Amino acid sequence: MRLIGYFIVLLWVFTPLTAHALSCAPPVLDKELVKSSSIIFEGTVQKSRALNMLEKTKRFIKKRGGDKSNLLMYEFIVTRAWKGVKIGDIVKVLRNTYWGDEFRVDGTIYLAIGLEKEHDYYRAHLCGATNALQYYKNNRQINVLKGIFGEEGN
Numbered sequence: 585m586r587l588i589g590y591f592i593v594l595l596w597v598f599t600p601l602t603a604h605a606l607s608c609a610p611p612v613l614d615k616e617l618v619k620s621s622s623i624i625f626e627g628t629v630q631k632s633r634a635l636n637m638l639e640k641t642k643r644f645i646k647k648r649g650g651d652k653s654n655l656l657m658y659e660f661i662v663t664r665a666w667k668g669v670k671i672g673d674i675v676k677v678l679r680n681t682y683w684g685d686e687f688r689v690d691g692t693i694y695l696a697i698g699l700e701k702e703h704d705y706y707r708a709h710l711c712g713a714t715n716a717l718q719y720y721k722n723n724r725q726i727n728v729l730k731g732i733f734g735e736e737g738n
Contacts, residue, residue, distance in 0.1 A: 608711035613725035617698055617713060618732055623668035623706065624697045625675065626717055627660040629689045654682040657705065660696060666729055666737040676705035683710070693717040695726070 618624065635655050655678055662673040669675060677699060679687065687694065687708075698713035699706035708714045720726045729737070 611713040611715050611719070613695075613697065613713065613720055613728050615728065615732065618667070618728065621667065621697050621699070622701055623675070623699060624666035624695075624729065625660070625662045625669045625673075626664035626666070626693055626695055627662045627675065628691055628693055629687045630659045630661050630674070632656050632658045632687065632689055654680050656681050656686065658687050660694070663693065664737055666733055677708050677714075678702070678705050679708040680710055685710075687714075695720050 633656065635657060639657075640655075658677045658679060660675045660677060662669050662671055662675060665671050665673070675696070677687070677696065679685075693716070694714060695717045696706075696708075696714045699708055717726070
C-alpha cells in the first residue's frame with residue numbers, strides 16, 4: 585500500500601503541467617519608434633480573414649510565435665497618413681492571434697506603427713506598438729507624432 589502511495593506522489597510530481605502566460609509592457613510611442621517605422625498611419629480594419637492553404641504553405645510567411653493557424657490577415661484603410669502611406673491606401677497586416685489579441689472590425693481607429701514589411705503585407709508583432717488610437721490619445725503619446733510631423737501628418 586505504501587508503495588502505491590509513493591508511486592502516486594511521484595506521478596503527480598513528475599507530470600508536466602501546461603502553462604501559458606504572456607505579459608506585454610504597454611506600448612510607448614517615442615521618437616526612436618517613429619524613426620525606425622517605415623509606415624505610420626491611422627486607420628480602420630475593413631475586413632479580416634484566415635490565411636488560405638496556399639498562403640499557409642508559402643515560404644515567405646515566416647513562422648513566428650505560435651503556428652500558422654493563428655495568423656489572420658487584416659485589411660486596413662488609411663484614414664490619416666503619418667509616414668510612408670497615403671490617405672485611402674489599403675494596407676494588409678498579418679497578426680498572430682494565438683493570445684486573442686485580434687484587431688476589431690467595428691470601426692475602431694488604430695494607430696499602426698512598428699510594422700515589419702514582408703513582401704506585399706506588413707506584420708504586426710506580438711506585444712507590438714499597433715494599438716487603438718484612443719490609447720495613444722489618452723496617454724498623450726500622440727503628441728510625439730504631432731511634434732515630428734505637425735498637426736495634420738503627411
